[in-house]
Amino acid sequence: MRTAERARPAVVVMGATADEPPPGIEAIASDVELRYAPDRASLERGIVDAEVVYTWWGEREDLVAAWPLARNLRWVAASNVGVNALLFPALVESDVVLTNARGAADQPITETVVGFVVALAKGFRPMFDRQRARELKNEEQLQLEFTTSPSFYTKKSEPAKTQSTDPGSTTQDGAPPGDGGDKSTKSGPPLRAVSFPAR
Numbered sequence: 379m380r381t382a383e384r385a386r387p388a389v390v391v392m393g394a395t396a397d398e399p400p401p402g403i404e405a406i407a408s409d410v411e412l413r414y415a416p417d418r419a420s421l422e423r424g425i426v427d428a429e430v431v432y433t434w435w436g437e438r439e440d441l442v443a444a445w446p447l448a449r450n451l452r453w454v455a456a457s458n459v460g461v462n463a464l465l466f467p468a469l470v471e472s473d474v475v476l477t478n479a480r481g482a483a484d485q486p487i488t489e490t491v492v493g494f495v496v497a498l499a500k501g502f503r504p505m506f507d508r509q510r511a512r513e514l515k516n517e518e519q520l521q522l523e524f525t526t527s528p529s530f531y532t533k534k535s536e537p538a539k540t541q542s543t544d545p546g547s548t549t550q551d552g553a554p555p556g557d558g559g560d561k562s563t564k565s566g567p568p569l570r571a572v573s574f575p576a577r
Contacts, residue, residue, distance in 0.1 A: 385411075387429040388410070388411045388413055388424070388427060389413065389428065389431075390415050390421060390424040390425050390432065391403070392415050392431060392432065392433045392441065393415070393416060393433070393434045393435025394434045395416050399412075400432075410430070415436070418443055421440050421441070422444045425444045425447055425448045425451065426447050427449060427450050428448070429450050429451060429452050430451075430454075431453070431454045431455070432455045433454065433456050433457055433464060438463060438464055441454075441466075441469075442468070452474060452475065453475045453477070454476045454477075456478045457479055458482075459478055459480055459482065460478070464476070
């Protein structure tokens with residue numbers, strides 16, 4: 379004699395549809411009966427014999443309205459960290475377990491905090507304001523030079539200065555030191571500074 383299979387527990391998913399379900403919920407689809415409730419009417423229909431309500435989205439007022447219809451509800455699982463906006467007297471006074479998603483937002487919160495710290499330290503806000511106004515301060519202009527190769531850029535630097543204590547020594551062009559000879563060791567056309575304005 380075969381033992382009757384136990385019915386799968388029903389999970390009502392608030393604020394979602396089968397076409398746009400919460401990411402990853404398909405992992406439990408074979409173990410539970412998923413009932414999507416994008417509005418109050420579908421929540422009131424689905425919560426009657428459901429054991430779990432998963433609040434993906436939706437309004438607390440909808441859950442408050444459907445609460446008296448629930449006969450088997452044992453667990454309300456909130457998809458967010460904070461649950462204050464979800465609390466109401468009937469839920470608090472019941473034996474239904476309420477859980478949150480503690481730790482789910484640890485990484486994005488950390489990345490956001492680090493991003494704001496960097497933006498504050500580097501002055502991104504005033505820099506973006508000046509960029510939108512198409513204005514840049516002198517120290518923010520990027521000074522570049524190009525050599526004989528158009529694709530090669532380097533920061534502008536002072537020409538190398540050479541000094542010699544030998545009276546007979548000469549500079550690169552043969553002139554004695556201090557006579558206006560070319561002290562640069564570079565060759566080719568002179569370098570030109572280029573400033574890149576803000577967009």
